[in-house]
Amino acid sequence: MISAHKNMLxxxxxIQLSIGDLSDxxxxxxxxxxxxxxxxxxxxxxxxxxxxxRYSFLMVGRCAQIKDFLDxxxxxxxxxxxxxxxEQKRKVFRNFIFNQGGNFTINVTDKExxxxxxxxxxxxxxxxxxxxxxxxxxxxxxx
DNA sequence: GTTCTGACA
DNA sequence: TGTCAGAA
Numbered sequence: 001m002i003s004a005h006k007n008m009l010x011x012x013x014x015i016q017l018s019i020g021d022l023s024d025x026x027x028x029x030x031x032x033x034x035x036x037x038x039x040x041x042x043x044x045x046x047x048x049x050x051x052x053x054r055y056s057f058l059m060v061g062r063c064a065q066i067k068d069f070l071d072x073x074x075x076x077x078x079x080x081x082x083x084x085x086x087e088q089k090r091k092v093f094r095n096f097i098f099n100q101g102g103n104f105t106i107n108v109t110d111k112e113x114x115x116x117x118x119x120x121x122x123x124x125x126x127x128x129x130x131x132x133x134x135x136x137x138x139x140x141x142x143x
Numbered sequence: 144g145t146t147c148t149g150a151c152a
Numbered sequence: 153t154g155t156c157a158g159a160a
Binding site: 018019020030034050051052053 | 145146147148
């Protein structure tokens with residue numbers, strides 16, 4: 001029996017959007033989406049029957065980020081490069097989070113703003129390393 | 144009604 | 153990139 005939680009990953013990967021929904025959803029024209037595909041920046045789901053494009057959760061996120069960089073003034077090429085860089089960095093981050101052993105101890109300090117303190121389970125100079133997020137932002141502390 | 148490809152201002 | 157055509 002697999003937990004419902006673990007099934008979430010599978011469900012998320014089943015989410016597929018039509019080009020119309022993706023276009024309307026992130027404010028990028030269908031013409032642009034097809035052009036980005038032509039440039040090799042995005043790729044619809046492989047098993048697209050009847051020649052109709054379907055986009056995965058990953059692609060939706062990628063398109064949204066490219067769009068944001070575009071709005072910030074970057075050229076399409078730069079927007080794509082920055083997006084891929086971020087994607088790769090996120091993979092490393094997830095790898096770190098999921099492989100650190102699940103030993104983070106988190107203390108919620110403010111439910112309203114999702115502030116809290118995370119015991120990173122690491123020693124530094126004989127003290128415990130904490131990650132803190134509060135109204136002042138994010139920082140590290142040794143206690 | 145939606146999506147596809149190709150073509151052109 | 154927008155937009156239109158003609159077909160699926």
